[in-house]
Amino acid sequence: MGFHCSHVFSAHHNPKNFLSLSPVAAMQREDKVRVPHVLTVAGSDSGAGAGIQADLKACASRGVYCSTVITAVTAQNTAGVQGVNIVADEFVAEQLNSVLSDMRPDVVKTGMLPSIGIVKVLCQSLKEFPVGALIVDPVMVSTSGDVLAGPSVLDTFRQDLLPMADIVTPNLKEASALLGGVSLETVADMRSAAKSIHDIGPRNVLVKGGDLPDSLDAIDVLFDGKDFFEFRSSRIKTPNTHGTGCSLASSIAAELAKGSPMISAIKVAKRYIESALSYSKDIIIGNGCQGPFDHLLKLKNNEPRLHRQRPFDPTDLFLYAVTDSRMNLKWGRSITDGVKAAIEGGVTMIQLREKEADTRDFLEAAKACLEICRFHGVPLLINDRIDVALACDADGVHVGQCDMPASVVRTLLGPEKIIGVSCKTPEHAQQAYLDGADYIGCGGVFPTNTKENNLTIGLDGLKTVCLASKLPVVAIGGIGISNAHSVMDLSVPNLKGVAVVSALFDRESISTETQKLHRVLTESTTSIR
Numbered sequence: 001m002g003f004h005c006s007h008v009f010s011a012h013h014n015p016k017n018f019l020s021l022s023p024v025a026a027m028q029r030e031d032k033v034r035v036p037h038v039l040t041v042a043g044s045d046s047g048a049g050a051g052i053q054a055d056l057k058a059c060a061s062r063g064v065y066c067s068t069v070i071t072a073v074t075a076q077n078t079a080g081v082q083g084v085n086i087v088a089d090e091f092v093a094e095q096l097n098s099v100l101s102d103m104r105p106d107v108v109k110t111g112m113l114p115s116i117g118i119v120k121v122l123c124q125s126l127k128e129f130p131v132g133a134l135i136v137d138p139v140m141v142s143t144s145g146d147v148l149a150g151p152s153v154l155d156t157f158r159q160d161l162l163p164m165a166d167i168v169t170p171n172l173k174e175a176s177a178l179l180g181g182v183s184l185e186t187v188a189d190m191r192s193a194a195k196s197i198h199d200i201g202p203r204n205v206l207v208k209g210g211d212l213p214d215s216l217d218a219i220d221v222l223f224d225g226k227d228f229f230e231f232r233s234s235r236i237k238t239p240n241t242h243g244t245g246c247s248l249a250s251s252i253a254a255e256l257a258k259g260s261p262m263i264s265a266i267k268v269a270k271r272y273i274e275s276a277l278s279y280s281k282d283i284i285i286g287n288g289c290q291g292p293f294d295h296l297l298k299l300k301n302n303e304p305r306l307h308r309q310r311p312f313d314p315t316d317l318f319l320y321a322v323t324d325s326r327m328n329l330k331w332g333r334s335i336t337d338g339v340k341a342a343i344e345g346g347v348t349m350i351q352l353r354e355k356e357a358d359t360r361d362f363l364e365a366a367k368a369c370l371e372i373c374r375f376h377g378v379p380l381l382i383n384d385r386i387d388v389a390l391a392c393d394a395d396g397v398h399v400g401q402c403d404m405p406a407s408v409v410r411t412l413l414g415p416e417k418i419i420g421v422s423c424k425t426p427e428h429a430q431q432a433y434l435d436g437a438d439y440i441g442c443g444g445v446f447p448t449n450t451k452e453n454n455l456t457i458g459l460d461g462l463k464t465v466c467l468a469s470k471l472p473v474v475a476i477g478g479i480g481i482s483n484a485h486s487v488m489d490l491s492v493p494n495l496k497g498v499a500v501v502s503a504l505f506d507r508e509s510i511s512t513e514t515q516k517l518h519r520v521l522t523e524s525t526t527s528i529r
């Protein structure tokens with residue numbers, strides 16, 4: 001059974017009615033999830049910084065579905081536009097019909113509309129299939145100075161398209177072109193341009209000030225027919241601004257598609273552009289003077305840095321050091337000094353378990369420890385505090401049965417990070433496996449003072465869980481030099497090592513104790529073989 005999109009919006013949309021469904025449609029969709037949807041009608045940028053590619057990435061990063069109608073294919077890179085191939089009007093019409101008749105996007109956003117015929121075809125399609133909002137980014141000239149839509153389309157823009165638009169988002173050059181070539185050099189000029197463009201018919205005008213000379217902030221001016229609003233962000237010093245205009249417009253479209261009112265949509269979109277520019281200000285893609293930025297805020301993690309996270313290896317569990325704030329306090333050590341000493345002694349994995357530390361101190365310590373751990377190729381996990389792990393980009397998180405469920409942690413941390421779960425029973429182990437954990441910590445094996453009210457499961461309990469577990473296991477709880485051998489002697493394949501707290505950190509010399517324990521573990525595993 002096909003759905004009928006009953007939320008046919010008028011072009012003059014009311015944001016309050018935005019995602020309302022008729023009762024029948026709502027019933028039909030009870031168990032389905034409607035996804036906010038933006039259709040972009042724009043040109044392809046082979047360099048993928050602007051155009052259709054920017055729109056897709058911006059919408060994806062804002063959590064909105066984006067369909068595409070391609071109006072032109074450009075040969076383009078960070079140096080400029082080398083060629084433009086305009087798609088025939090009829091084929092643009094066919095694409096529009098395919099998407100609009102079936103998928104019923106909430107919002108249409110336009111970019112490069114390179115011919116009068118294409119603008120006319122678009123206006124016709126929007127009359128036939130009204131959408132919730134129309135955002136017109138009147139792309140005319142690329143930042144490199146190349147013409148993407150000639151002055152011949154200006155009249156059709158003014159007569160046909162702009163009067164249908166909920167918002168039009170010209171940059172300084174485009175605003176000037178729409179007004180017959182006025183010069184725009186100050187915020188006051190931007191205000192009067194916004195007002196004059198508003199007279200052409202769009203409901204809102206956002207004049208973008210990315211190119212405003214001598215301006216410390218990046219200021220955009222909105223006129224809604226009644227009031228002016230200024231949207232400011234800090235100006236990021238970067239050559240990677242190719243596609244900011246397209247991305248701003250598609251992020252506004254994305255927020256509108258989610259149901260936001262116009263002002264909030266612009267605020268969020270502007271904040272998004274600022275963070276994406278700031279995040280990717282130093283990335284290098286291409287040799288030209290205007291690079292793309294990173295819409296998904298991910299590329300920096302893939303930089304060929306010397307010390308980046310490597311995939312989880314179960315042998316990392318061999319000698320797993322877990323820090324304890326009280327012990328550090330007792331011995332007058334910083335977390336970082338404790339971690340350094342443990343690494344010197346040969347630990348294979350570290351977990352920061354700082355229950356008493358203030359969040360800010362904890363984050364600073366975690367960052368410092370991460371640097372040391374990455375340098376030595378030792379994974380660093382954070383106990384319980386997913387926020388701290390995310391903030392310092394730690395290698396993963398270890399959670400207990402009363403902490404956030406591992407499945408939720410996986411959603412928050414993404415597919416690559418290491419997740420460990422404390423388990424006492426085969427049922428816990430099975431759940432950890434289903435939740436997407438990488439390993440389980442099993443214990444307390446022996447009685448311990450580190451954790452109050454912690455049930456001791458003994459070597460038998462450990463063995464039972466190891467045999468049932470589909471994940472690698474590290475044993476924990478009261479393990480030290482005197483009893484590590486008995487743990488490894490269980491000789492179950494899943495048992496990969498021991499996690500220790502006091503045996504390392506409640507000692508005078510952490511590195512000496514670590515070396516000794518490492519030796520004991522190595523001896524017991526070789527004797528087992």
Ligand SMILES: Nc1ncnc2c1ncn2[C@@H]1O[C@H](COP(=O)(O)OP(=O)(O)O)[C@@H](O)[C@H]1O
Nearest residue numbers: 171208209210211218219234235236244245248
């Ligand atoms: N260096 C920058 N730092 C912060 N924001 C910027 C910077 N350059 C442009 N912006 C913002 O990016 C958006 C696009 O602006 P602009 O560059 O003027 O448009 P276009 O890409 O269409 O020329 C605007 O919100 C603008 O304020």
Ligand SMILES: Cc1ncc(COP(=O)(O)O)c(N)n1
Nearest residue numbers: 043044050051142143242243
């Ligand atoms: C296909 C296409 N669409 C739009 C732009 C404008 O982007 P910018 O102003 O950043 O050059 C572009 N360069 N290419």
